[in-house]
Amino acid sequence: MTFQFENFTLDAARRELRKDGDLVALEPQVFDLLRFLIGARDRVVSRDDLLDAVWHGRIVSEATLSSRLNAARSAIGDTGAEQRLIRTLPRKGVRFVGAVREIANAAQEAEREAMPVAPLASRDGARPPGVAVLPFTNMSGDPEQDYFADGMAEEIITALSRTSGLLVIARSSSFTYKGQATDIRQIGQELGVGYVLEGSVRRGRERLRITGQLVDAVTGAHLWSDRFDGDPHDVFDLQERVAESVAAAIEPTLQVAEIAHLDRHRPAQLDAYDFLLRAHALLADFTAAGMQGALQCLDQALAADPTYAPAMAAAAYCRAQCHFQGWAQQDEADRAAAVRQAWRSVELAPNDAQVLWMAAFAIWNMAQTERERARDLFNRSLLVNPNSAMALTLAGWIETMCGNGGNGRAMVERAQRLNPRDPRGWLMSGVMALAAVIDENYAEALRWAERSLAQNRRFAPALRVVAVANVKLGRLDRARTAVAELLEIEPGLTISGFFARIPVPLESMAKTYADALKAAGLPA
Known part of the structure; x- marks a missing residue:
């Protein structure tokens, strides 16, 4: 079913709201609320009605309910003071009072029967x-x-x-x-x-x-x-x-x-959230095959819900990890598509901390001209959720690579304090290893890199640190062994290919890596 009111069109089948033909970014829950109010516009909708339809009976705070209503009003050019389209009746409920024209076809009618859609339900x-x-x-x-x-x-x-x-x-x-x-x-x-x-x-x-x-x-x-x-x-x-x-x-x-x-409980039909969960499980494996499997799950999530921002951000992040590790050949068009997907996820969910840091990682690694904007996204993510260990770690990584080692270390140390048993501790150790290389403290770099590899032997940045640090410490045999392991992960790896793919803003660090990797036997 498609609903037209004023200069807006709400397409239930595509889950899109458009103004004068232009797409209006809406969080999924706000879309569900607006769709329900329009569908029930012949009556006053109570608070319990909204909880049943949009939250599936879950109890949410008045602040949450009010914020979603305000977001729905804002999306259609209404306000709480004006109440031109969404009217609140004190002690009774809410009603959509705008004039609406319905347009239906067979496919959309089936969609209408399934409404309200995508409630935030229990497990x-x-x-x-x-x-x-x-x-x-x-x-x-x-x-x-x-x-x-x-x-x-x-x-x-x-x-x-x-x-x-x-x-x-x-x-x-x-x-x-x-x-x-x-x-x-x-x-x-x-x-x-x-x-x-x-x-x-x-x-x-x-x-x-x-x-x-x-x-x-x-x-x-x-x-x-x-x-x-x-x-x-x-x-x-x-x-x-x-x-x-x-x-x-x-x-x-x-x-x-x-x-x-x-x-344990495999549903007969998976929805977008189910596919996202499966993708995260495969991402955690941190293998080339796992990344490809995760991308397939995320494609299915977006087929189920084309505006599902967490799946968009995760897909861009996954492609960036493949790019970072050398697990997939991606040309300029592929990288540009991933960056567009990252920015689209930010448009759809500008206050979702995980969407922000995943998008930031993708943009940093795959869009050379937009790296400062990626750093801004990391900062925004930490403003929304300052307790995210992953956001702190990846933001610390970027700050370290940009020469702000003090800030980078502080972010990672905070992540380690917040969750010392985080399953992604290998990433935290990897950042600390990079910071030590930049400081030319190669013994310390080696300790952090070995700690990282003890948890994840496939983590290429830690293997590169092992190679570089051992060259600087005069241990060429160990450095060559690390390069051999790198070539098992990425058989076609070369020094020039590495610098063409991986952003290394610090010239001193780039020279250190180029000289040491060459000495360790990595092809030029």
Whole structure:
């Protein structure tokens, strides 16, 4: 079904909103909200109606609901003050009041029957995950410490709300369970979430101990746990530090859990989110075959939803990794297409931190004239979610390569502090190795590179550091062994081909690499 109102056209089948023929960028959830309001324009839609249609019955905060309504109004040139098209009726609900003309054909009619589309549902529907943070238990025996336990949970809710693709239940809903001995699986069902975070606070004479654990609300299994100690006289700093670490650790943990859930419960028909999960599982393998498999999954995700920004950004990122590792021959047209895809994902999801850093990595590696803009995207990503270990690591990489080693190290060290058990720790170690090469501290570079390769032997940048550092330390046999391993990863690798493909802004670093790789036996 296609709906026309004023100078706008909303195409439900293509999931597009156009103004005077030009595409209007909309987040998927905002599109669903607008589509539902237009389809139900003959009546006043209550808050519960919106939750059922757009959030599939999930409880979301009033702030979230208001922000989506405001975004829908903004997209169609309306405002909360004017309410020309979307009118709010106090204590009753919302109604689309504009004059609408419907145009249907057979294919679009089938689409209409399936509406409302793409709700952000619970894990049973294989949608992006939801998590509820329960009030932390005060185990100090001192009722006055309740304020700290409550504040701890609130800080974590705030930190988690910045995570891409994660629905976090509002405090007003999750805190209704305070003081209740309720089964985690029951809470998950009642709040419509797949995961629950709980914890406790215990105070000693001179120390505060905070524990937290993430629980699968379907199986009851523990997915992650940790404890933190701090000074009770500096409670606000401690709350902030714990919340940041919890948010950074939970992001990759939930992704692994969602992938495992998909493997256990294979749906008959995969949707865009399912394909994205499969792509992330293949990306984690970090092999040429895995990257190609991930790209196939992402192509299928975009076939299911052509405006799915996370899949667009992941596809551009995947192509950039293939380019970076030398796993695929990509000509100028291929690279330009990947860069366009990266920028399109940013247009569609300008406030999604993961979309921003994935797009930034692709643009940095595949668009020589746009590298400064890529650095801006990394900065924007960290403004949205300063607790993303991957954003910090990749942004630190770029800063290091640009000669800002101090800033680059600080970013990576923060990522390591936030999540010392991150499964992508090999990437963090790789950045530290590069920084040490730039500082001409080759023994330190070698230590970091070997640490990286202990986790991921296929990581070409770490192998290059091993070759360069061993040449500088007079160990030519070890350097030649590293080059032999590089040639196994990329059989056609040459020094000139490396510099044609990989951005090395620092002239001093480029000369060091060229001389050392030549000495280690890499063809010119």
